[in-house]
Amino acid sequence: MTAMPTNVAEPELRDWLTATTGEHIANDYDAATQLLATFDFKAKDSSSLNNQHQIASCLAPAPTTWPEPFIPLSAEAAAQHLLEAFRITRKPANYATIFVDLPTPVIVSRHQCPFCRRFTRADVRQVNDHMTRCWQNPGLRCCKTCIHHQDGSHPEDDESCTHPTGPEWEEYRFPVLHCPLWETAHPETFVAQEGEIKERR
Ligand SMILES: [Zn+2]
Known part of the structure; x- marks a missing residue:
């Protein structure tokens, strides 16, 4: 019997982001790719699961008025944004071995x-x-x-x-x-x- 994975809490996600991407999110798409290797993201307002575009859009730099440079999101703010939009769980520890030989459809x-x-x-x-x-x-x-x-x-x-x-x-x-x-x-x-x-x- 498989135990239901528990939701990831904000301190855990913030610490993981800080350790993996640093204090700030330099590249929202790269960060989304890294997050998806470790966590599952189920959208709270729709049935979508692990949508990289949706995840990256939560990590986008804060909007500024031109010509001010973009301010990258801090790991702390990123964790907050993600948890507002998604129920986040860790992938099973043996995830890599479970899925390693399944063909992956790509669009x-x-x-x-x-x-x-x-x-x-x-x-x-x-x-x-x-x-x-x-x-x-x-x-x-x-x-x-x-x-x-x-x-x-x-x-x-x-x-x-x-x-x-x-x-x-x-x-x-x-x-x-x-x-x-x-x-x-x-x-x-x-x-x-x-x-x-x-x-x-
Ligand atoms: Zn032509």
Whole structure:
């Protein structure tokens, strides 16, 4: 029979924080990671258990007015904040051996280009960078999004520009970017606004 773990009291938590993270919480996410290796956190106002974001937000520096520097939370204040929000118990002493060979599900975020929907990366900066070059970005005024573009899928026709004053087929090189003759192939999706093409969906 397993005994119910008793709730951790404030002096115990404060001393543990002081010994582990020091007098002040320098990094709220690192501290939450360390806390989660030793304790279980059950939210008092919801059913959430061991939510690292929630724990880290209890440890965030005290708000100050710019340009005052952030004041890191003391271990004592951190213990108070945590105990206001959570019922905290110690993990069983043999926790590491109990869970060591269980697969752990992880949820990851990726970012997708809204234009082509093909380019995805974990790093949003790479997607932002791609979007400036994506042929499906209407702001680039490229053949791929132009109503005058004929793709090469028809067996008797080569890829070409069908605009009357566009380049002849032997001069045409795909893709033309920032084309003055460009007109959207999807007028229902995009609307011209202040000289720019904006996404409407
Ligand atoms: Zn794209």
